Amino acid sequence: MNQSLARIALAGTLILGLSGCEQDKPTSYLIPKEERNVTMPVPAADPAKDGLSDTAVASAPGTMQVLPGMQAAADEAGEIAYTVPAGWEEIPPSGIRKANLKVADENGSAELTVLVFPGDVGGNLANINRWRGQVALEPITADKLPEITENYTIAAHRGLYVRLEGGAQSILGALLPFHGSTWFFKFQGDSGTILANEDAFKAYLDSVQMVDHQH
Amino acid sequence: MKKFIYILLFGIAALILIDGFRATSTVSEFDIDEFAELPVQVGGRIKPLDTVARNTLLVLSARQKVVTDEGVTLTPIEWFMDLTMRPELADTYPIFKIEFPDDLGLVGLREPGQRYYSFNDLLPFSDELRRLHSEINPEVELRSPYEKQIADINNGLMLYHRVMHSLHPIGGPERLDGLVDEYQSYMATIKPGMDELRKQQAGEEFDSTILNRFIAFADDYLKLSQTAHMNVIPPPAPIDPMDEWKNIGLELLDVMKGDPLSPYVTSYAALTMSYRFGDTVTFNAEVAELRQRFISDFPDDISRVHYERVFNAFKPFYIAIQLYVLIFLVVCISWLRWPKELGKAAFWLLVLAFVIHTFGLLSRMYIQGRPPVTNLYSSAVFVGWGSVLLGMFIEKFYKNGIGAAMASLIGICTLIIAHHLAMSGDTLEMMRAVLDSNFWLATHVIIITFGYSAIFLAGALGLLFTMLGIFSKRFDNETARSLGSMVYGIIAFGTLFSLVGTILGGIWADQSWGRFWGWDPKENGALMIVLIGAIYLHARWGGICKERGLMAIAIGGNIITAWSWFGTNMLPVGLHSYGRMDEAYIWLIGFVLSQIFFIGMAMLPFRYWRSEFGQGSYRRQRKRILMAAAEAE
Amino acid sequence: MHLIFQFFSSLRLTVFLLGFSIVLVFFGTLDQVQYGIWHTQEMYFESFFVVWAFPAHAPGGDFLHWVRVPMPGGYTLGSMLLMNLVTAHFVRFKLTWTKSGIFMIHIGLMLLIVAELVTDLTAVESQMPVDEGGRSNFSQSYQDNELVFINRSHPDHDQVHAIPASLMKPGQTLDVPDTDFSIRTINIYPNAEIGRAKGTTVTNTPATQGAAVRMGIVISPLPKSFADDEINTETAYVEVFKRGESLGIWLVSNVLDERFPPQMVEADGKEWELAMRFQRQYYPFEVELIDFKHDRYPGTDVPHNFSSEVMVRHQDDNKTQKALIYMNHPLRYEGLTFYQASFANQDKTSIFLIVRNPGWILPYISVLLMGLGMCVQFGMHFVKFLKKRR
Numbered sequence A: 001m002n003q004s005l006a007r008i009a010l011a012g013t014l015i016l017g018l019s020g021c022e023q024d025k026p027t028s029y030l031i032p033k034e035e036r037n038v039t040m041p042v043p044a045a046d047p048a049k050d051g052l053s054d055t056a057v058a059s060a061p062g063t064m065q066v067l068p069g070m071q072a073a074a075d076e077a078g079e080i081a082y083t084v085p086a087g088w089e090e091i092p093p094s095g096i097r098k099a100n101l102k103v104a105d106e107n108g109s110a111e112l113t114v115l116v117f118p119g120d121v122g123g124n125l126a127n128i129n130r131w132r133g134q135v136a137l138e139p140i141t142a143d144k145l146p147e148i149t150e151n152y153t154i155a156a157h158r159g160l161y162v163r164l165e166g167g168a169q170s171i172l173g174a175l176l177p178f179h180g181s182t183w184f185f186k187f188q189g190d191s192g193t194i195l196a197n198e199d200a201f202k203a204y205l206d207s208v209q210m211v212d213h214q215h
Numbered sequence B: 001m002k003k004f005i006y007i008l009l010f011g012i013a014a015l016i017l018i019d020g021f022r023a024t025s026t027v028s029e030f031d032i033d034e035f036a037e038l039p040v041q042v043g044g045r046i047k048p049l050d051t052v053a054r055n056t057l058l059v060l061s062a063r064q065k066v067v068t069d070e071g072v073t074l075t076p077i078e079w080f081m082d083l084t085m086r087p088e089l090a091d092t093y094p095i096f097k098i099e100f101p102d103d104l105g106l107v108g109l110r111e112p113g114q115r116y117y118s119f120n121d122l123l124p125f126s127d128e129l130r131r132l133h134s135e136i137n138p139e140v141e142l143r144s145p146y147e148k149q150i151a152d153i154n155n156g157l158m159l160y161h162r163v164m165h166s167l168h169p170i171g172g173p174e175r176l177d178g179l180v181d182e183y184q185s186y187m188a189t190i191k192p193g194m195d196e197l198r199k200q201q202a203g204e205e206f207d208s209t210i211l212n213r214f215i216a217f218a219d220d221y222l223k224l225s226q227t228a229h230m231n232v233i234p235p236p237a238p239i240d241p242m243d244e245w246k247n248i249g250l251e252l253l254d255v256m257k258g259d260p261l262s263p264y265v266t267s268y269a270a271l272t273m274s275y276r277f278g279d280t281v282t283f284n285a286e287v288a289e290l291r292q293r294f295i296s297d298f299p300d301d302i303s304r305v306h307y308e309r310v311f312n313a314f315k316p317f318y319i320a321i322q323l324y325v326l327i328f329l330v331v332c333i334s335w336l337r338w339p340k341e342l343g344k345a346a347f348w349l350l351v352l353a354f355v356i357h358t359f360g361l362l363s364r365m366y367i368q369g370r371p372p373v374t375n376l377y378s379s380a381v382f383v384g385w386g387s388v389l390l391g392m393f394i395e396k397f398y399k400n401g402i403g404a405a406m407a408s409l410i411g412i413c414t415l416i417i418a419h420h421l422a423m424s425g426d427t428l429e430m431m432r433a434v435l436d437s438n439f440w441l442a443t444h445v446i447i448i449t450f451g452y453s454a455i456f457l458a459g460a461l462g463l464l465f466t467m468l469g470i471f472s473k474r475f476d477n478e479t480a481r482s483l484g485s486m487v488y489g490i491i492a493f494g495t496l497f498s499l500v501g502t503i504l505g506g507i508w509a510d511q512s513w514g515r516f517w518g519w520d521p522k523e524n525g526a527l528m529i530v531l532i533g534a535i536y537l538h539a540r541w542g543g544i545c546k547e548r549g550l551m552a553i554a555i556g557g558n559i560i561t562a563w564s565w566f567g568t569n570m571l572p573v574g575l576h577s578y579g580r581m582d583e584a585y586i587w588l589i590g591f592v593l594s595q596i597f598f599i600g601m602a603m604l605p606f607r608y609w610r611s612e613f614g615q616g617s618y619r620r621q622r623k624r625i626l627m628a629a630a631e632a633e
Numbered sequence C: 001m002h003l004i005f006q007f008f009s010s011l012r013l014t015v016f017l018l019g020f021s022i023v024l025v026f027f028g029t030l031d032q033v034q035y036g037i038w039h040t041q042e043m044y045f046e047s048f049f050v051v052w053a054f055p056a057h058a059p060g061g062d063f064l065h066w067v068r069v070p071m072p073g074g075y076t077l078g079s080m081l082l083m084n085l086v087t088a089h090f091v092r093f094k095l096t097w098t099k100s101g102i103f104m105i106h107i108g109l110m111l112l113i114v115a116e117l118v119t120d121l122t123a124v125e126s127q128m129p130v131d132e133g134g135r136s137n138f139s140q141s142y143q144d145n146e147l148v149f150i151n152r153s154h155p156d157h158d159q160v161h162a163i164p165a166s167l168m169k170p171g172q173t174l175d176v177p178d179t180d181f182s183i184r185t186i187n188i189y190p191n192a193e194i195g196r197a198k199g200t201t202v203t204n205t206p207a208t209q210g211a212a213v214r215m216g217i218v219i220s221p222l223p224k225s226f227a228d229d230e231i232n233t234e235t236a237y238v239e240v241f242k243r244g245e246s247l248g249i250w251l252v253s254n255v256l257d258e259r260f261p262p263q264m265v266e267a268d269g270k271e272w273e274l275a276m277r278f279q280r281q282y283y284p285f286e287v288e289l290i291d292f293k294h295d296r297y298p299g300t301d302v303p304h305n306f307s308s309e310v311m312v313r314h315q316d317d318n319k320t321q322k323a324l325i326y327m328n329h330p331l332r333y334e335g336l337t338f339y340q341a342s343f344a345n346q347d348k349t350s351i352f353l354i355v356r357n358p359g360w361i362l363p364y365i366s367v368l369l370m371g372l373g374m375c376v377q378f379g380m381h382f383v384k385f386l387k388k389r390r
Helices: A002-023 A070-076 A124-134 A142-148 A191-196 A198-207 B002-022 B032-036 B049-061 B076-085 B119-135 B145-164 B173-177 B179-201 B208-227 B248-257 B263-277 B280-297 B302-314 B316-334 B339-368 B376-398 B402-424 B438-471 B477-513 B521-541 B547-570 B582-602 B612-632 C002-009 C011-030 C032-045 C074-092 C100-122 C211-215 C361-389
Strands: A027-032 A089-091 A097-105 A108-118 A149-154 A157-165 A169-178 A181-190 B039-042 B045-048 B094-097 B116-118 C049-053 C068-072 C124-131 C135-151 C157-164 C173-175 C181-189 C192-196 C217-221 C235-242 C245-253 C263-267 C270-296 C303-314 C320-326 C331-333 C336-344 C349-356
Touching: A027 C135, A097 A191, A108 A191, A124 A142, A124 A157, A124 A169, A124 A181, A142 A149, A142 A157, A149 A169, A149 A198, A169 A191, A169 A198, A181 A191, A191 A198, B002 B316, B002 B339, B032 B049, B032 B076, B032 B280, B039 B049, B045 B049, B045 B302, B049 B076, B049 B094, B049 B145, B049 B302, B049 B402, B076 B145, B076 B263, B094 B119, B094 B145, B116 B119, B119 B145, B173 B179, B173 B263, B179 B208, B179 B248, B179 B263, B208 B248, B248 B263, B263 B280, B302 B316, B302 B339, B316 B339, B316 B402, B339 B376, B339 B402, B376 B402, B376 B438, B376 B477, B376 B547, B402 B438, B402 B477, B438 B477, B438 B521, B438 B547, B438 B582, B438 B612, B477 B521, B477 B547, B477 B612, B477 C336, B477 C361, B521 B547, B521 C011, B547 B582, B547 C011, C002 C011, C002 C074, C011 C032, C011 C049, C011 C068, C011 C074, C068 C074, C074 C100, C100 C361, C124 C270, C124 C336, C157 C270, C211 C217, C211 C245, C217 C245, C235 C270, C245 C263, C270 C336, C270 C349, C303 C331, C303 C336, C303 C349, C320 C331, C320 C336
Parallel strands: C245 C270
Antiparallel strands: A027 C157, A089 A097, A097 A108, A108 A181, A149 A157, A157 A169, A169 A181, B039 B045, B094 B116, C049 C068, C124 C135, C124 C349, C135 C157, C135 C270, C173 C181, C181 C235, C192 C217, C235 C245, C263 C270, C270 C303, C303 C320, C331 C336, C336 C349
């Protein structure tokens, strides 16, 4: 009596086990027409997990403070036109970013962003020191500023060009005061890529055209 | 004589209680109690300033008082008032607890015998501290004790800074003395400043002095809005508890949009100024007005906030610990002399302590609006409560002091554990989304925690059995048997509850993410408790173990329950992981080793058991061996 | 025979098995730190035998890494406990009222063990990410991958030909179902790092067609990751044959997803899309995400509530069903259960966990039985105890 019960139980288990193995077979099936523009996101956070983040995050040095009204001013400032250098990838502008390009080569990668803000956002020295902090360089004083900058014309207006060579990362940048706002052209990334693409960056700056109601 | 004992003991208990009641009101010319009850919003919850003060101090100093260099003792709210309104004075108070200052390698920091450091002590080293902090391991769980200390100091300084700048803008004494005037001039600057800004953007001529002054204000308040720790400005009525309050900086910035300045801002500024000038009349009037405004805006919450402040001061769990210590001593003495009187006194003291303990639990439920167990701290409080409840029942049935002794022992241990768990901040924190279900919190969590209580009580009785059996001559068979049946009853109870609790957890998991059993560490821990309970029961029913072996299994239950309760939380994996638990790790290992030691003691051959019970068992053992040998021949 | 029954029905065996279970569960918990829940479950609880090794990274790992603890696995203990319980009942228990409580508890327990086995074998979990305003009619596996050929030439539908990656072994040739294609797996890696080659010429790649050649991709194999939040990049080199004739060697990988242009295989004037992706399950309905809410407690980042408002449209019935899915409140639809699992893209995408578990009712029946049994059993005991004290 018990033996036959045991045999039945064993058989049952085997059947169950085999039924579970059905998933591993090649199949073919029809599906409704798909459009190929869905991106699979990587989950940002698992709400079921308990994760207490370190609450004391010191504010990162050199971040730009977006005052209320800056976004609105950026929206009013108008668009720019430019030529994308060969081999660079363009990403659609967003928010206060008026342009966003990327380039990669054997030395690494780099990104160019264009932003505009009302006023002078603290002045040239403050902004250049902020960029210096982002590539791990010490801040400088106003008297040293002419040594690392040069005048540069962008969209027929006078701007300031700066080359900041940090260790691993570097920045090539340009500041352009333009009728009450300041445009920031920042090209930042791995030093090798940046320096190899300096000509392309300058060519990009030369190609920039801006809508100008004043003249 | 008997009467004297009762009077003495209840006198002591009364003193303990009165001490607690006294702390609930502060006598001073400033209406400190009223100030302490002003509600603010921190961590998603509306709470009195008193709670913020205590929690901040606990995080920084690991205790709820400040002793200045002159020897003056300050309560948390007094310290908080100085911190926010007289920061130049607060910077001199030694409140940062640093256990191992030498490890930091900061020359000149350490004073011999000093464990608490003031902000001014640390200020010269702030660059160095920041540099050290940038070099430690970013993964919180992988940090060494040295790195953890650095992180703690940095976090503490950050918290100190943020709390200091919660009621008004940052600044030195001159600025704080003229806050109301500053706000007035800011309000006056806004319109002209915005006009100049518009002119500048349009490329027209503008007045740079006005514009710069305006931008200076805006920059400053922007920084303030990013720094302030508490939200002190409630939104205008009608108010939803889920609405986010604004902090001072944000409110000041929003005035630029054209909203009127909230009266709370000027009230806090007036409070600060009057406190600095020692003007009690204005201060008390301002506090009363603020309080009235809160009452009209939050008619439902104001009584809860008031209750929370009183509860904070009364500290029922500290009172309970003191009572439990008293009870334990009384029972121990009762085993030597005056057993009936002391036994009865101990029982009634236990009831009193239990009432206070229950009061604390119920208060927390009222303040938080949740079932009693919502986090590790509250689980510790509840485990103690459960054990004391069971212990009271045992004492009522057996009347030999054992139940009272073990109950008070567990009460002391769990409340001390809870005290240490409170160091991380607000213990009445909000529940994460997946835990946000009062039904399951009230059933699954409570039942499982009650199971812990029972297993710990059984384990404690096992320890007692072992100690008495080996060392006490008077431990006889009858006592051994009654202990045995106590443990049997409690383990049966505990296994039942653990099994039911685990199953409820499975159902909750099935409703939440479709998996009844996921082999999550906490689930596994609960399963292990059920398994050891089952082992005990089956071993007893099958006669595989006699009393001594069963007691060893019960002590083993302590190890498994400690693992399930704390060990699983320390693993950085699974749905129940709470992250860093540094010193707790050492305590857990220590506890486990101690229990293994006791199991070893229990397994000592009966020859070494001094008690009547032990010697009797030894003689029976020898007789059986002799009989078996005789039969074999 | 009698001896065997005595052995299997003995209480000593029960105690031993329970003891081993504690040991197994304990080590199965410890190992989750390095192997993650899924893999540990396979190693410890879905096996017959397992050996625990002291992890090299744990404190003391330098001295103790040689420590090994062998123990019986979950299937062994489970089946032996089952047999122990069943035989004990037949050999020793008489069916009386006083033992009815214990009977119910034990039967409930047996059912629970069986229920777990059934779940192990038949339950399927997958995930479905949907963007706000977007729709999805398929879900994908967390762990398993498939190689697919997709024919999009028909105007009304697409045809998918799928081969599970678990069938692909190096050197083996497999037929692609319902086509003239067959593939030979040159090499397959459970996890790999994919990148562009340094320099202008691409060396060391067997690929002759597709993205690998066009973008100069090279790979380096990585060990499989068990961390819960990391994805294993299943990658392979496959040679595609049409009626025995080789069309070239492609590099396929599940990281080459919809962000990249599709790799195409051309034959007989027609084109097929070739890709490696997480195994998909298509459904005869679409789930549209109308709105995803991520409520936080005011002034904090602590989540208070996640909820997704969805509309489910079935292709046959034209019956649309609106539902709100949030924590502890899933949607049950067509034998599937949709849980709010996660989110992404700054609260613009909601991710559902879909569970098909035909045996879901078994644990509930078992729980009911055990509950009744416990009430009966302990109730009787307690009454007896009270009577004795009076």
